[in-house]
Amino acid sequence: MACPVARSDSFKPRRSRRTSRDIRSNVVGTHAGVGRLSERPTNASAVGFSNPRKQRRASRGYVSSVLKVDDAAAPRKGGRVGARRFDREVHRKRRVKTAVAIVAALAVAIVVAVAVGVAVLLGSIDSRLALGDSNAASALQPASKEGSFYSLVLADFSVEGDVAPERVRSSSADDLHSLDVSDTAVDGLAASGSASSAPVTVGSADQAQSNDAFALVHVDTENRTAQVIAIPSNVVSAGDDGLLYTLSDLWDHLGDAGVVEAVSSLAEVPITHVLKIDSDGLRSLVDALDGISVEVGEEIDDPRAGSVYVPAGQQQVDGAGALTMVRATNLSGGAQQMAANRIEVLRSLSAKLLSLDSLGFYALIDRLPGCLRTDESTGEVNHLITSMASVGVGAISGAMLPGDDISRDGIVIYRVDEGAWGDYLASMSQGQAPVVSQESAPRVDPSSFTVFVKNGSGVSGAAASISDSLEDRGFNVEGIGNTDIEAYDETLVVYAADEFQTAAQSVAQQLGVGRVISDYADFYHLETDVLVIVGRDWKPAE
Structure with missing residues (x-):
């Protein structure tokens, strides 16, 4: 056993x-450790x-x-x-294998952590860029050409303390017919052939210079160019209720989708994306980018727009300066200069943003939530930044929608120049800068308002000379005189009521000199619609 x-x-x-x-x-x-001899x-x-x-x-x-x-x-x-050395070698190999396994596991963990972090970041950026409760998506359309698309910029540059512009309502369109609005190249208006019996919502003169700003942007990623068209807020279009609205009123009435559909109909192009910005977003973005470089066509000194003075010429402005530029309205260049200021800020800001790489842009948006809102996903934004990386301001051209303001009895509507607009669209579709008309003066009936001219330059006969010049051009000059003191270094064109702002701009355009200002404090005691104060900057014609 x-x-x-x-x-x-x-x-x-x-x-x-x-x-x-x-x-x-x-x-x-x-x-042969498997229980049998091996061959x-x-x-x-x-x-x-x-x-x-x-x-x-x-x-x-x-x-x-x-x-x-x-x-x-x-x-x-x-x-x-020996046996001991052999044993040590076995253990050494085992330790090496264990270390390799640990390192591999750590590497996998790091890769997974980075992937999760990037996914969380991109998800956060998507939420910070999202349009929120906007209804714009219902009006957006896919691009008709690969590498080329249209975006609409919707901007609200109002600040706390602004007084909302008064809306003027008309029970019929008779007032519009007296303004020749039937000529307006707006599909919504033209489509309402029975407009003579339809109620109309239009804006006052102040509404024409409101803080709502709209811009149609054509992006051509193949040619790496972009074209910006500033759309006046008092362009008229039809709402879904059959009434006529300015774009600003349409924005209030139908939301983002209403403006998208109106501009798409006006330009006869599909709008693929929407970008929204407000005054706080603009100021924060410009400051975060350490300012932007802008070409200022006319000095900006408008207390109602902001406390910042911006001289003419090439300037580096911060957020407050950029906001003052886009809000300023007392410009001798009128609506054209206001549009030029807004386009210049948009061009410079776009070029600065496109100088960032994708991670830099994401970090900026993560730091400033809500400064920009768009329907584009982070993937689409990344593609745009990659396609348009480091394009200069020179690759981004701009112009104002061609046309002019029509004003009667407080009603101001922007009339589109259909022929010039067609030329703009044709050049934009080819990725080229729109051709800007040389005639920038607003076409206002010069006999529809009264003018008084005062001499504050110290040059004898200055008021009479300007009076004769304006009367030769059809303006209704009621009289001339002298200011109490001869201390005006610059010529001023003053209007009493907001409805005569465009009229004052037309006077300044005809004179070729003069800063347009509002006498909202009744400092100048106007007895006519417009007052011209001749300053030392006026030179008699040779």
Whole structure:
């Protein structure tokens, strides 16, 4: 009867199996550890020996010693390996394998963490750029040409304390017909052929210079160019209720989608994207970008627009300066100069944003949530930034929608020059800058308002000279005189009521000199619709 063999307390089946595996991986032979003899040749060629003779013997199955050989070193003669050294080597290999496994696991964890972080960041950027409760998506259309699309910029540059412009309502369109609005190249208006019996909502003169700003932007990623068209807020279009509205009123009445549909109909192009910005967003963006460089066509000194004075010429402006530029209305260049200021800020801001890489843009938006709102996803924004990377301001051209203001009895509507607008659209579709008309003076009936001229220049006969010049052009000049003091360095064109702002601008345009201002504080005590104060900057014609 065989006696049972006592098993050591330290014996573990798992440890036994691991020891067997280590021995098989480090012993010369056929490694027939599967319970039967193997017909395979030995692994002698993978083991180092002190001389070739011993290696040949090992290949035939005769092994008397084992040498440790590094992968990059030749076998050393007589370098037999003892049991202790052999054991250390086995443990070393095990530690190396463990370390490699840990490093690989850490690398995978880092990659996963980065991927999750990027996904969270992009999701956060998407939410910060999202339009929120805007209904614009219902009016957007896919681009008709690959590499080319149209976007609409909707801007609200009002600030706390602004007085909302008065809306003027007419029970019929008779007033519009007296203004020749039937000529207006607006599909919504032209489509209402029975406009003579339809109620109309239009804006006052102040509405024509409101803080609502609209711009149609054509982006051509293939040619790396963009064209910006400023759309006046008093362009007229039909609402879904059959009434006529200015774009500003339409924005209030039908939301973003109403303006998108109106401008798309006006331009006869599909609008693919919408971008929204307000006064706080503009100020924050410009400051975060360390200011923008702008070309100022006319000095800006408008207390109602802001406290910042911006001289003419190339200027570096901060957020407050940029906001003052887009809000200023007392400009001798009138609506044309106001549109030029807004286009210049938009061009410079766009070029500065496109100078950032994708991560820089995402970091900016993450830092300033809500400064910009758009329907575009982070992927689409990344594609745009990549396609238009580092384009200069020169690649972004701009112009105002060609046309003029028509004003009667407080009603101001922008009449589109259909022929010039067609030329603009044709050039834009080719990725080229729109052709800007040389005739920038607003076409206002000069006999529809009264003018008084005062001489404050110290030059004898200045008021009479200007009076004669204006009367020759059809203006209704009621009289001339002198100011109490001769201390006016610049010529001023002052209007009493907001409805005569466009009229004052037309006077300044005809004179070729003069800053248009409003006498809202009744400082000048006007007895006519417009007052001209001749300053020292006026020079008599030769």
